[in-house]
Amino acid sequence: MDFAGGLFAVGFIIAVVFALLTLYLFIKERMTVQQFLLWECVSVIVLISSLFPRVLEWAAGLIGITQRGIFVLAIGILGAYILIYTLGVYQRRNDQMVRRLNQEIALLRYQIEHSSLKEDEN
Amino acid sequence: MGHVLSRMPAGVDVILVDDGSTDKTAEICRSYGGRVIKHPVNLGQGAAVITGFRACLLHEYDVIIELDGDGQHDPADIPRFVDTMKSTGVDIVVGSRILGSNYDGAPYARRTVLPYLTWLINQITGYELTDSMCGFRAFRTSSLRSIAHVLTEMQEPQYIAAEMFIRFSRAGLSVIEIPIDLSDRGTGLSYKGFVRYGWGISRAILRTLMEK
Numbered sequence: 001m002d003f004a005g006g007l008f009a010v011g012f013i014i015a016v017v018f019a020l021l022t023l024y025l026f027i028k029e030r031m032t033v034q035q036f037l038l039w040e041c042v043s044v045i046v047l048i049s050s051l052f053p054r055v056l057e058w059a060a061g062l063i064g065i066t067q068r069g070i071f072v073l074a075i076g077i078l079g080a081y082i083l084i085y086t087l088g089v090y091q092r093r094n095d096q097m098v099r100r101l102n103q104e105i106a107l108l109r110y111q112i113e114h115s116s117l118k119e120d121e122n
Numbered sequence: 123m124g125h126v127l128s129r130m131p132a133g134v135d136v137i138l139v140d141d142g143s144t145d146k147t148a149e150i151c152r153s154y155g156g157r158v159i160k161h162p163v164n165l166g167q168g169a170a171v172i173t174g175f176r177a178c179l180l181h182e183y184d185v186i187i188e189l190d191g192d193g194q195h196d197p198a199d200i201p202r203f204v205d206t207m208k209s210t211g212v213d214i215v216v217g218s219r220i221l222g223s224n225y226d227g228a229p230y231a232r233r234t235v236l237p238y239l240t241w242l243i244n245q246i247t248g249y250e251l252t253d254s255m256c257g258f259r260a261f262r263t264s265s266l267r268s269i270a271h272v273l274t275e276m277q278e279p280q281y282i283a284a285e286m287f288i289r290f291s292r293a294g295l296s297v298i299e300i301p302i303d304l305s306d307r308g309t310g311l312s313y314k315g316f317v318r319y320g321w322g323i324s325r326a327i328l329r330t331l332m333e334k
Contacts, residue, residue: 099165100274103173106139110159110177 011050019043042079123147126189127154129197137177138191141170147191168282171257172273179267186261193305195258203260206300213265213295216251217258221301235320242327243284247291251299255283255323258302269293278329281322285330 019040026036049056053068060071127150130136136156140148142164151158159177161170171188178186185204189195195217203215219225220236232255240254266273272293278285290297 099169102162102165103169103176106159106161106173107176107180110157111180114157114180 008050008053011046015043015046015050018046123150123191124154126191126193126195126197127151127156130154131197131200134187134197134200135181135183137174139170139174139177141165141167166280168276168278168280168285171282171286172276175261175266175273176270179263179270183263186263186266188257188259188261190257195302196305199258199302200260202300203258206298207260207262210298211296212298213262214290214297215260216253216297216299217256217302218251218253218299219256219302219304220252221299222303223301224303232319235323239284239320239323243287246327246331247287249287249291249297251287251297253299254287256302257283265295269295278326281319281326284323284326288327288330 022031022036022039022043025031026033031039049072056068056071060066060068063071065071065074127136136151136154138147138151138156138158140151140158140160142161148158148160157177159173161173165173174188175186185207187200187203189197189200199217203217206212206215225233236253236255240251243249243254244251269289272289276282276285276289287297
């Protein structure tokens, strides 16, 4: 097996393991349907690319890239950017939710404490 | 903290926002008869101010005073704030360190950045402030209550002053300044360096302006 063949074999194994892991996490309810579908799609794309390398060459040619290695790298970097951006948005939203929840908890505790003090005074 | 509470004028109710402190802040406040509202975790100065406002609005106060608990602001100045509010009829009275007599002793970062940020906030809001970042302020409760819904929307965890003034100006609230002198910070250090201070406030201004 030459270097390229070995690389595609590794790609195939990673795709299968990744697909099974995603399925396992979905069954264990640690993933939403949306996340499950997204990562299964990624697994399928990697699987097809490793089984049929010509597909990669064809896709690379569509955007004028002659080497499929560079195409894979470019797609990977683009995917990472999208992922980081999405996670940043989620993190910001979660931060706001946590802050609001903490403020509400503090205010509720204060109200409870204050009303019990009033009852004691009465 | 004890020093600040011991100088509190008679007839003033104290509500302390404990923003996840690990020392005896809450116990000291209670020992002086103050009320404590405690964040389960540290949320930042801005969030603490908003929580404090919301706690105050649960009561029927005429005026709500905001001041730092580290000794920089002298509670003995509180009657001046209240008197100014009563005599002028404004919604908010803000302390100005620049108009005070000992501003030359302020940290370099603050003296350098503050005038530019204040100028920027004045351009946006139409206010004529000299010190937009002073945390010693008095609010007419009815005015603050009228924008209670806005308070929950404020998002800035740390540098809330800029966001606050922009939102107050949108609500049509009037502001006046009075001079205050700075006291030494009793304990602790300010973490607001030159870049962090400028960037934090600029970010808050930009984000608030982009919101409808």
